[in-house]
Amino acid sequence: MDDFTVTPYTVEGDVDYDRLLDQFGADRLTDEQLQNFPHPTHRLLRRRVFYAGRDVDRFTAAAARGETVSVVTGRGPSGPMHLGHVYPFYFAKYLQDELGAYVYIPLSDDEKYFSKDLTFDEIHEYTRQNVRDILAVGFDPERTRLVVDTADADVVYPVAAELAKELTPAAVEATYGTPPNVGLGFYPAVQATHLLLPQLVHGRHPTLVPIAVDQDPHVRVCRDIAAKQRHDVEKPAALLSRFLPRLGGGGGKMSTSDDAPGILLSDDRETVREKVQRHAYSGGRDDVDAHREHGGDPTVDVAYQLLAYFFEESDETLDRLAADYRSGELLSGELKAYAADRIADFLEGHQRRRPEGPIADVVEPYRLTEAERARVRPDVFGGESDRE
RNA sequence: GGGGAUGUAGUCCAAUGGUACGACACCUGCCUCCAGAGCAGGUAAUGGCUGUUCGAAUCAGUCCGUCCCCA
Structure with a gap:
């Protein structure tokens, strides 16, 4: 009857958020879990926009002890950003302000290239626009990193390659369906890299991933890999949100590619x-x-x-x-x-x-530093084991 | 590398050589406090090039894209 589809690539129909939790195996947020977040509790939690999660308690407990924690929430730069894209970033800022959390923001330009009918030129134009909108949220440059897959491939690719070996095509197919090209078949390894990157840079610690429920499969795949990797990492925790309603109503999410016009961040x-x-x-x-x-x-x-x-x-x-x-x-x-x-x-x-000026200058304080890269990236030619 | 299929509007799809059909979506108007629903109207397409023909979505050639089988 109430038919609906929720995957990272499709959201359709009247979403039954409770049934989704059964399908996905995530847990509804309890009142007690809510109270473990910094006070005053953010209205996105209070009003149950973020309504479910996985392993949230380890994150909030570590944060309460003042330990290192991080937040990862990203963006696929396939168009201009609208209201439905931006609230997870404002939520991440709240966690950064209250807990001193590192915030890592992956921009999956490669994934959009694989999945949309767009050129890299177009995607990178959106990437630059989206970066300005993300930075308008007001993140602390000392504790925030933007990672663009193709621009930061020196760090992303070696990790993704390691993780990819742990990922079978059957697992990818079971989670996402048959990939339409091998790029998307590999992409879950890149996605998993995004979620583990804060731990690879700053050492093992709890990471929270606040995202809309349709992105939950990415977290599940990453958690599976993290569990079997010899990398010293914890499984990332997920905090899952409902979709900001579409103007047209119904259960789907606000979208720019769809029929109903969304409200853009640039609208007056x-x-x-x-x-x-x-x-x-x-x-x-x-x-x-x-x-x-x-x-x-x-x-x-x-x-x-x-x-x-x-x-x-x-x-x-x-x-x-x-x-x-x-x-x-x-x-x-x-x-x-x-x-x-x-x-x-x-x-x-x-x-x-929203920051003005040359995009390179705008983004520079938020890019991985050379020292941070060196902690993650293998040093192929810097070693001394080439002796005869 | 070999064989086959396929390409029509944003989407799905019809038209076997003669005005390119229809649905959904979108836009406009009416009606509503607004939106929706309802009613009335509207925009929008034959992958590219060459050829055959009075006339090509349709036939032929070629290129491009996609899918399937074989290697």
Whole structure:
């Protein structure tokens, strides 16, 4: 009946988040686990946008003891970034601010080349744009590293090669389906490299991977490899989120490649207002009289959902909006206007922080240093074992 | 390397030499507080080149892409 598909390459239909956990074998976040995160607890946790995980406790326990922890959350640079892409990065910043976590951000340009009909020139243009948007989040350059697969291949490839030997085609096929080309068949090894990289650079420690549930297979594959590798690493922990609702409603995720237009990080206030007003599915009634009498349904109202997921910081305001909407006092158009303004407020801040200037200068403080690379990369010609 | 199949709009697909069909998606209008639903309208395609023909999506040649079998 409620047919849906969730894989790293496809999200379709009305997603049943509970059934997904059964399918994937992840655990729903308990109230207690929630309390183990730094206070005040981030609203993405409080409101159960991040609603499940694997091995979260080891991460929070280590963090509570003040030990080294890291966060990995990435980006596939196949287009401009929209609202649905950005909240994991703001969550990562919260963990960095509160825990001093290292934040590693892999950009999988190779994977997008393998899976999309795009040239590397196009992908790299998006990569540069996306980097500016990611850095607009405000990460600490001392503790944040952007890793671009093809640009940092000196580090990524040797590790991926080691891990790839542990990965059978059958395992890849079982997890992702038959790869359409050998590049994608190899890519899970690269993905696993991303998740282990903080430990390879900084030594064994717990890593948390906050991502949308469709990316969970990557974590599972990596955990399998980490378990059998002689690398001294812990299995990365996962923190899994629901999808930010699409403007059109339904259960899928916001997308730029899809039909429903998403709200881009570059949209100005007028554009946001127009997109929300014209496209957001509402929980309102058919006309004003019916709405005043019976009230609206915030649980299906996309404007309300966007506020609840991320864009309204105040729990009190959120509760009041829901109550007023249900009572019929608040009309759909009014709720949309409010939501659009909160989103536009957020975007204005984001756009103001977006770094200008030559991209090489902008990204430099966030690239792996030579010393960090040397810790990971084998030194083929630097050794002395070539004696006759 | 050999053999076979296939290529039509964003997607799926029809048309055996004669106006390129339809669906979904998208856009516009009506209706709605808004969106959706509903109704009315609209945009959009024959992989490239050459040839045969009055006329080619259709036949031939060639190139390109994709898939399958064999090596």
